[in-house]
Amino acid sequence: MDRLARQALLYDFYGELLTEHQRNIYEDVVLNDYSLSEVAQDQGISRQGVHDLVKRSTRILEEYEEKLHLVEKFVAVREKVHEIHGLTQHYEEKNLNQVMSRIETLSHSILEEL
Amino acid sequence: MDRLARQALLYDFYGELLTEHQRNIYEDVVLNDYSLSEVAQDQGISRQGVHDLVKRSTRILEEYEEKLHLVEKFVAVREKVHEIHGLTQHYEEKNLNQVMSRIETLSHSILEEL
Numbered sequence: 677m678d679r680l681a682r683q684a685l686l687y688d689f690y691g692e693l694l695t696e697h698q699r700n701i702y703e704d705v706v707l708n709d710y711s712l713s714e715v716a717q718d719q720g721i722s723r724q725g726v727h728d729l730v731k732r733s734t735r736i737l738e739e740y741e742e743k744l745h746l747v748e749k750f751v752a753v754r755e756k757v758h759e760i761h762g763l764t765q766h767y768e769e770k771n772l773n774q775v776m777s778r779i780e781t782l783s784h785s786i787l788e789e790l
Numbered sequence: 791m792d793r794l795a796r797q798a799l800l801y802d803f804y805g806e807l808l809t810e811h812q813r814n815i816y817e818d819v820v821l822n823d824y825s826l827s828e829v830a831q832d833q834g835i836s837r838q839g840v841h842d843l844v845k846r847s848t849r850i851l852e853e854y855e856e857k858l859h860l861v862e863k864f865v866a867v868r869e870k871v872h873e874i875h876g877l878t879q880h881y882e883e884k885n886l887n888q889v890m891s892r893i894e895t896l897s898h899s900i901l902e903e904l
Contacts, residue, residue: 692857743806746860753867754904757897760874764894772886779893780878783871790868 677751680706685747686737693740698733705730749789756782791865794820800851803861807854812847819844863903870896 677685683706691699701719704710705726716723741747760782767775791799797820805813815833818824819840830837855861874896881889 689858689860693854740807744803746803750904754901757871757900757904761894761897761901764890764897767890769886772883776878776881780875783875783878786871787868787875790864790871 682747683734683737685751686734686741689747689750690737690740694733694736698729698736701726701729702733706734752789753786756786796861797848797851799861799865800848800855803864804851804854808847808850812843812850815840815843816847820848866903867900870900 687702687707691702694702701715704715704718705712710718712723712726716726719726721729760779763775763779801816801821805816808816815829818829818832819826824832826837826840830840833840835843874893877889877893
């Protein structure tokens with residue numbers, strides 16, 4: 677996963693634990709890709725202030741993930757469900773038992789993780 | 791879900807956000823079912839102190855869930871994966887298309903939620 681996708685996912689999971697001010701600036705810079713200067717002007721704070729705020733917010737989100745590992749868990753589950761869904765799209769009658777066995781294995785391993 | 795199962799699940803998700811002291815007492819009282827008096831004696835604090843600490847910890851865990859809804863999300867996913875896994879155990883050849891269609895629907899709806 678690239679850095680931006682990871683930042684978006686961390687924000688999706690833990691963003692509500694930031695303050696509204698942190699969320700606004702994080703969204704503008706990281707998710708909506710405004711420049712630091714644009715956001716600085718818009719918020720009436722310095723460019724360095726915006727930079728520090730984003731860095732601090734990223735650190736907070738990372739710290740939640742270090743403790744809870746929910747994004748990691750979620751990514752693993754999503755990959756397996758993707759594979760299950762893919763299998764339902766492309767199975768052939770002759771491979772049926774194999775397909776069902778694979779879906780069984782995948783769904784079982786998800787239940788072990790959740 | 792009964793109250794104890796919910797408390798265990800909230801703790802499983804967000805317990806790492808409590809202090810070690812809160813975790814120890816929460817585990818003893820809620821998960822290991824020791825009495826308040828036993829834990830009070832063990833920890834060298836009052837029975838009321840143990841009660842308040844558990845109540846406060848429960849409130850903290852509930853507040854995280856109110857903000858993040860991750861337990862709610864995971865419970866919904868888990869139920870659907872349970873159903874998928876059940877279907878792989880009990881399908882019959884004649885119902886195959888229906889079974890695959892149901893697994894497709896379930897896996898798709900999980901991907902929409904995750």
